[in-house]
Each structure stands twice: as structure tokens, then as C-alpha cells.
Amino acid sequence: MIPVTTFAGRSVALFGLGGSGLATALSLKAGGATVIACDDNPDSMARAAAQGIHTADLREADWSTFAALVLAPGVPLTHPVPHWTVERAKAAGLEIIGDIELFCRERETSAPDAPFVAITGTNGKSTTTALIAHILGQAGRDVQMGGNIGTAILSLEPPSAARVHVIELSSFQIDLTPSLKPSVGVLLNITPDHLDRHGAMENYAGIKERLIRGSDLAVIGIDDGFSRAIAERREGASLRIHVGTGAGPAGGLVVRDTGIFDDAGTQVADISGIGSLRGAHNGQNAAVAVAVSRALGVADAAIQAGLRSFPGLPHRMEEVGRRGRVLFVNDSKATNADSTEKALTAFRDIHWILGGKAKEGGIFPLVPFFDRIAHAYLIGAASDAFAATLQGAVPFTRCETLDVATRAAAEGAAAAGAPEPVVLLSPACASYDQFRSFEDRGNQFRELVRALP
Structure with missing residues (x-):
């Protein structure tokens, strides 16, 4: 735990007692603050009270006695x-x-030189965060990983000059962090997302840019217009990451084929054959991890070893099994078309399981990749809409449920003549029509694959 001492002796209102909210309340209390905590969920209030947190209905509180409101990131700010x-x-x-x-305030007070890597972007945040932490850990560094990736930041060990914090940040979290000044700030990409929470793309992109403005060193992917514009506005030290052909950006890295090259054309890392880093999007993730690790003093040989040993993350193009020639891939985290596009470009001869609660635009943006799909297997509430998009372009089967789709896709792939057909769960949909979460959906798929003959 990181005791928060910057509010010692003062009273703080806290709303939102999920995982990070409870950790925050305990950290504030450990640092000497008086915390009055509240949540709309009575069960969350009860759990907090059982751990010694003072809970109360903040509607009845005297707000003139508080020094600040500490808000959980999931609670609407604007x-x-x-x-x-x-x-x-x-x-x-x-x-x-x-x-x-x-x-950030505790770091500034107690260990301002402590290495702090902050990663944001619409897609790829978790993989990049985990990959950077993995490379640093394999190189012998003391690494603490958390934030939006799962472990509340205040549950980690305190910042120190000998310890690196590698933290994934969502736009919601950045919006609540006015003094964000990481040692290394990473912006991977910006595509439309969370517009219901930010109102417009310009607002969303502006929040992402805050992380870059405060960074000592900025590492920026420049393959989308918003991120490229942010890179051009960036003052001070920056590294630019490009995926494509041609020369690398000045002072940056380019991902070409299966390698990562500097702007002089020298290969600095080889990512060929690394199953956990398939696809151009993972090339970007790997290049960013290389840039950050180099900036933190890790030798290229150690970086290469870390890339090779990276196991990947569950539900993100996760290889969950093989049956003969057939590869089974769990990409349940792909809850929109943009995420699914990354998986479709990484494979051919795809037996695609998709569907659920559709996002705006459905799968129409994926039409250019339909030639990679051998057969589609539809599940969930989006089946009718997706069937209309696939009609005449991709053969499909309505399966309704994941268990039926997995069996049908396995049989179809096994009967195909391709050298390595892929059964790919990449739903391009939210999971809430049939599952508790995308993790639940992916876990069920993994178990269904393991149960196949």
C-alpha cells in the first residue's frame, strides 16, 4: 500500500467504493486523512465499513468541511x-x-525522481503496459504494474528511485489527474471511444494529450491523425513510433515486416514468430516497449529476451489451444470493430465467431477484411444485423450461443483445406447480452476449446 500523506489532518469526501475506491480510502486513512466514503451500492458501503472506513450518505454531509472530493474513475465527471x-x-x-x-502528489512529495511510466491510448494499453513491465522485470528491475490494467495504483509499493511504476491510464483516470507528470508518457493511438463520457472526439483526444504534455519523455504512435497532431505539438523530448514502410520517423522507431528499426535503418529488435505479438498493432506495442525500455537503460539484448518470453494477456489474441492443424484464438477483449480489425489482419483462413451487444457502426468497417474469413459463426443479439452485413460476402451460420459456435467452427476449420485454419473468437461486440463480462466470455471459450475432442 502507498499511504497518502498529502491530506494528513484534513477531511476528504470519497465517492465510489469499488476496487480502486476502497484501496484509495484505505491509503488516505493510512496517511492520516479523515475519509467520509459513499457509494450508491449498499454492499460496497458495507464492505468498506467492515474494513474500518467511515461511510455515510454524502447528500447529508457538510461539504464546507472537506478539502477535496476523490472520485472513482467510473463516475461521470462531465x-x-x-x-x-x-x-x-x-x-x-x-x-x-x-x-x-x-x-502523483505522493511521488512528488516523497520520491520525485522515482521512474514512472504512464501508458494511454484507445487500443493496446494493457498489452503494452504488461509488455513493458515484463521486459523490465526480466532485466532485473523492481517493477510495480497497475492502474487501469487491474491493480489499483495505491495498492502497489511506494515510489522510490530504485523502483519503476508502469501504469495504464484510461481517459477517465487522466481526467481526474491534473498534476500528471510521468517520467515517460506513452500515447499509442486515438480512435473514437467513450464519447458518451467525453461529449466529442476533440474532448477525448484533448484528455489523452494531457498525459503527453506533462511527460519528461513522450513516446507517441503517429499512425492516426489525432496522435500525429499531438506529436507535432509536443515540445521537448519525444520518440515517434510508426508502423509501415519506408524510413522511420526522425528520432523514432518504425515497425517493418517482422522487425523494429531505428531512423538509420538499423534493426533494434526482431518480433518474428512471437505468437503473443502477432499483427501490426502488436508491432506498435512492441516498438513502444522497446523505446521505453531503452529510455530506462535496458540493453537491447535484454529487451529482445523479454520480447521473446512475453506470454501475452488473456483475452487479447490469446492462443488457447490447437487441434491438429487448427489454431484457437481467444480475442474476447475485442468489443468493437476497431479492435477486431487488429485480429483479422493478423490471420488468414479465419473461422470467425462474432456477435453480442453491437456497438455503433456494427461490423461494416470490417468489410475490407472479409476476404480473410472462411466462415462466420454468429452469436447473441447482433446476429440479424451482422448477417445483413455478411450476406453475399462471407458464408455464415447462425449459432446463437458460444458453445454451439465453438463446436461448429472447430468442425468447419478441421474440414478446411488450409494449412493452418484459425478459429477466432473476436466478437466486435460488448458481452452483456449473454455474459457477465468479456473476461467471462473469453474464459468460457477457453474451456469449450479444452473440452473439444
């Missing part, structure tokens, strides 16, 4: 409408911050 606690805090003239801001 759109579609501010949460009622936000309105109360503004009326009282209070700052509204999150747990990442508390970490």
Missing part, C-alpha cells in the same frame, strides 16, 4: 451529466481528483 457529488463539490469550491492524482 458527460452525459455530472454526478451529483461533482455538483456538490463544485458548489463548495473543492478540487475533484482521483487515485492517480493522489499517487
Whole structure:
């Protein structure tokens, strides 16, 4: 745990008692603050009270006694409408911050030179965060990994000059972190997402840019317009990452074929044959990890060893099994067309399992990749809409449920003449029509594959 001492002796209102909220309340209390915590869920309130946190209905509180409102990142700050606690805090003239801001203030107070790597972007954040942490750990560094990737930042060990914090940040978290100043800030890419929470693409991109503006060193993917514009506005040290052909960007790295090259054309890393880093998007993730690791003083040989030994993350193009020639890949994290595009470009002869609760635009953006698909297997609420898009372009079977689709796809792939057909679960949909989460969906797929003959 990181005790938060910057509010010692003061009273703080806290709303949102999920995993990160509870960790924040405990850290504030350990640092000497008086915490009054609240949540809309009575069970969350009860869990917090059982751990010694003072809980109360903040509607009845005297907000003039608080020094700040600490808000969980999932609670609306601006759109579609501010949460009622936000309105109360503004009326009282209070700052509204999150747990990442508390970490930044504690680092600035206790260990301002402590290495802090912050990663954001629409896609690839978790893989890149895990890959950087893996490379540093394999090289013998003391690494703490957390944030949006799963472990609350204040549950980690405290910052120190000998310890590297590698932290994934969502736009929600950045929005609550006004003093964000990482040693190395990473922006992977920006595509439309969370517009219901930010109101417009310009707002969303502007929040992502905050991370870059505050970084000592910025590592920026330049393959989309918003990120490229941010790179051009960046003042001070920056490294640019490009996936494609031609020379690399000045002072940056380019991913070409299966290698990563510097701007002089020298190969600095080989990613060929690494199953956990398939596809151009993972080429970008790997190049960013190489750039960050080099900036932190890791030797190229150690970086290469870390890339080779990276196991990947569950539900992100995760190889879950083979049956003869057939490869089974769990990409359940692909909850929109943009994410699924990454998987479709990484394989051919695809037996594609897709469907669920559709996002805006459906799978129409994936039409250019339909020639890679041997057969599609439809599940869930989006079946009718997706069938209409596939009609006449890709043969498909309506399967309704994942178990039926997995068996049908396995049989279809085994009967195909391709040298390595792929059964790919990459739904391009949210999971909530049939599953608790994308993790639940991916776990069920993994078990279904293991149960195949």
C-alpha cells in the first residue's frame, strides 16, 4: 500500500467504493486523512465499513468541511451529466481528483525522481503496459504494474528511485489527474471511444494529450491523425513510433515486416514468430516497449529476451489451444470493430465467431477484411444485423450461443483445406447480452476449446 500523506489532518469526501475506491480510502486513512466514503451500492458501503472506513450518505454531509472530493474513475465527471457529488463539490469550491492524482502528489512529495511510466491510448494499453513491465522485470528491475490494467495504483509499493511504476491510464483516470507528470508518457493511438463520457472526439483526444504534455519523455504512435497532431505539438523530448514502410520517423522507431528499426535503418529488435505479438498493432506495442525500455537503460539484448518470453494477456489474441492443424484464438477483449480489425489482419483462413451487444457502426468497417474469413459463426443479439452485413460476402451460420459456435467452427476449420485454419473468437461486440463480462466470455471459450475432442 502507498499511504497518502498529502491530506494528513484534513477531511476528504470519497465517492465510489469499488476496487480502486476502497484501496484509495484505505491509503488516505493510512496517511492520516479523515475519509467520509459513499457509494450508491449498499454492499460496497458495507464492505468498506467492515474494513474500518467511515461511510455515510454524502447528500447529508457538510461539504464546507472537506478539502477535496476523490472520485472513482467510473463516475461521470462531465458527460452525459455530472454526478451529483461533482455538483456538490463544485458548489463548495473543492478540487475533484482521483487515485492517480493522489499517487502523483505522493511521488512528488516523497520520491520525485522515482521512474514512472504512464501508458494511454484507445487500443493496446494493457498489452503494452504488461509488455513493458515484463521486459523490465526480466532485466532485473523492481517493477510495480497497475492502474487501469487491474491493480489499483495505491495498492502497489511506494515510489522510490530504485523502483519503476508502469501504469495504464484510461481517459477517465487522466481526467481526474491534473498534476500528471510521468517520467515517460506513452500515447499509442486515438480512435473514437467513450464519447458518451467525453461529449466529442476533440474532448477525448484533448484528455489523452494531457498525459503527453506533462511527460519528461513522450513516446507517441503517429499512425492516426489525432496522435500525429499531438506529436507535432509536443515540445521537448519525444520518440515517434510508426508502423509501415519506408524510413522511420526522425528520432523514432518504425515497425517493418517482422522487425523494429531505428531512423538509420538499423534493426533494434526482431518480433518474428512471437505468437503473443502477432499483427501490426502488436508491432506498435512492441516498438513502444522497446523505446521505453531503452529510455530506462535496458540493453537491447535484454529487451529482445523479454520480447521473446512475453506470454501475452488473456483475452487479447490469446492462443488457447490447437487441434491438429487448427489454431484457437481467444480475442474476447475485442468489443468493437476497431479492435477486431487488429485480429483479422493478423490471420488468414479465419473461422470467425462474432456477435453480442453491437456497438455503433456494427461490423461494416470490417468489410475490407472479409476476404480473410472462411466462415462466420454468429452469436447473441447482433446476429440479424451482422448477417445483413455478411450476406453475399462471407458464408455464415447462425449459432446463437458460444458453445454451439465453438463446436461448429472447430468442425468447419478441421474440414478446411488450409494449412493452418484459425478459429477466432473476436466478437466486435460488448458481452452483456449473454455474459457477465468479456473476461467471462473469453474464459468460457477457453474451456469449450479444452473440452473439444
